[in-house]
Amino acid sequence: MSSEQKKQYIVQPGGSLSGELRVPGDKSISHRSIMLGSLAEGTTEVSGFLEGDDALATLAAFRAMGVEIDGPENGEVTIHGVGMHGLKEPDHELDMGNSGTSIRLLSGLLSGQNFNTTLAGDSSLSKRPMSRVIDPLAKMGAVIGSNEGKPPLHVQGDNQLYAISYELPIASAQVKSCLLLAGMYAKGKTTIVEPAPTRDHSERMLKGMGYPVEVKGDTVCIEGGGRLTATTIDVPSDISSATFFMVGAAISEGSDITLKHVGINPTRIGVVNILRMMGANISLSNETVTGGEPVADIRVQYAPLKGIDIPVEQVPLAIDEFPAIFVAAASADGRTVLTGAEELRVKESDRIQAMADGLQILGVDAVATDDGIIIHGGTIGSGEVDSLGDHRVAMAFAMAGLQAGGTIVINNCANVATSFPNFVELASTAGLTLDEIDG
Numbered sequence: 001m002s003s004e005q006k007k008q009y010i011v012q013p014g015g016s017l018s019g020e021l022r023v024p025g026d027k028s029i030s031h032r033s034i035m036l037g038s039l040a041e042g043t044t045e046v047s048g049f050l051e052g053d054d055a056l057a058t059l060a061a062f063r064a065m066g067v068e069i070d071g072p073e074n075g076e077v078t079i080h081g082v083g084m085h086g087l088k089e090p091d092h093e094l095d096m097g098n099s100g101t102s103i104r105l106l107s108g109l110l111s112g113q114n115f116n117t118t119l120a121g122d123s124s125l126s127k128r129p130m131s132r133v134i135d136p137l138a139k140m141g142a143v144i145g146s147n148e149g150k151p152p153l154h155v156q157g158d159n160q161l162y163a164i165s166y167e168l169p170i171a172s173a174q175v176k177s178c179l180l181l182a183g184m185y186a187k188g189k190t191t192i193v194e195p196a197p198t199r200d201h202s203e204r205m206l207k208g209m210g211y212p213v214e215v216k217g218d219t220v221c222i223e224g225g226g227r228l229t230a231t232t233i234d235v236p237s238d239i240s241s242a243t244f245f246m247v248g249a250a251i252s253e254g255s256d257i258t259l260k261h262v263g264i265n266p267t268r269i270g271v272v273n274i275l276r277m278m279g280a281n282i283s284l285s286n287e288t289v290t291g292g293e294p295v296a297d298i299r300v301q302y303a304p305l306k307g308i309d310i311p312v313e314q315v316p317l318a319i320d321e322f323p324a325i326f327v328a329a330a331s332a333d334g335r336t337v338l339t340g341a342e343e344l345r346v347k348e349s350d351r352i353q354a355m356a357d358g359l360q361i362l363g364v365d366a367v368a369t370d371d372g373i374i375i376h377g378g379t380i381g382s383g384e385v386d387s388l389g390d391h392r393v394a395m396a397f398a399m400a401g402l403q404a405g406g407t408i409v410i411n412n413c414a415n416v417a418t419s420f421p422n423f424v425e426l427a428s429t430a431g432l433t434l435d436e437i438d439g
């Protein structure tokens with residue numbers, strides 16, 4: 001997979017961001033469109049699908065299980081659903097690449113099938129914790145073998161699943177979604193209680209496809225034995241990808257950028273809330289709802305930023321946006337403190353350490369803590385940093401170039417293709433001076 005390739009970004013200092021851009025489709029919603037579209041009765045038409053490696057890994061897995069899928073072409077995918085019990089045993093292990101969402105959601109869905117599967121991934125995914133899904137699935141009657149709680153996962157089929165009531169020990173949309181998907185195959189009503197709100201794309205899409213899901217406060221319930229009906233899905237642009245441009249514009253004088261048709265689901269807008277608290281000038285327009293998901297155009301005009309204590313309740317709502325938020329903090333006036341974010345240590349990389357190390361190389365006063373970071377903003381210098389093969393770390397450091405005193409070289413950037421395949425092109429169009437070198 002791409003993580004094993006080498007790619008280097010070379011970012012020249014200065015500049016600003018301007019214009020109107022549409023960033024690629026939402027990764028979380030793209031994954032779910034393939035999974036639920038495959039299990040539906042009828043043909044699901046998807047537009048705005050993210051043609052990045054992660055979502056393509058999910059698509060390839062369903063093709064390997066006998067689902068006919070046309071595309072993707074210009075973000076359009078047609079899924080010929082096979083119904084809840086129509087998947088077939090794949091004749092090889094399923095390669096989830098770099099994608100935590102694919103492996104965790106599929107472990108639940110595949111626990112309910114009548115065949116065995118093996119789910120494997122790249123070197124980053126192979127180090128990520130899977131007990132968070134294996135343990136509750138085992139309580140439901142699933143049997144999953146692993147390498148001491150890490151991939152590859154050997155998911156046994158042919159087990160009757162039973163509904164459970166489960167309080168999530170961590171705020172995780174992947175674990176919640178995994179259990180909702182398993183819950184569709186379980187006898188009885190599965191109940192999941194969240195410690196804090198997390199992205200609810202699964203709940204919205206299930207309802208949109210006619211599968212009843214009860215949501216009351218922090219509790220989600222699903223009854224096994226239902227059916228999904230095919231639909232059309234318009235995938236909004238990914239607010240996590242838009243974030244890099246929001247931060248870039250927020251830190252570089254003269255910037256004025258508009259990001260079109262971005263998903264602004266309330267469980268995803270922590271970055272807008274946090275940047276606004278820091279003083280960013282962000283306005284939303286053309287607000288509408290498409291396929292059950294709220295979207296808007298997001299305009300960011302430069303305004304000076306100040307450091308803040310990030311409210312802990314914003315953490316799950318901005319969980320993927322912290323590498324970029326740390327870059328905003330590095331160029332803000334004063335101190336920014338993040339706590340309650342230990343989950344960042346088990347993402348595609350240890351994002352707290354990766355960002356603290358890189359920011360220090362760039363001359364920023366950034367200190368990693370167990371569950372967050374303390375950054376004293378000021379000037380960003382120059383230097384060579386390692387993204388550790390983490391797409392969001394790579395793109396965050398690219399945006400730091402707008403405020404840097406000299407050239408920033410970023411190593412191991414190939415995985416940007418997992419979520420944002422045309423990042424270099426769009427960033428260059430918007431005003432960043434960025435070259436990409438293979439090898």
Ligand code: S3P
Nearest residue numbers: 028101171172173174175319320
């Ligand atoms: C995701 C949930 C989050 C997020 C990931 C995508 C999803 O992970 O970080 O990028 O699509 O459900 P966690 O559930 O581990 O917080």
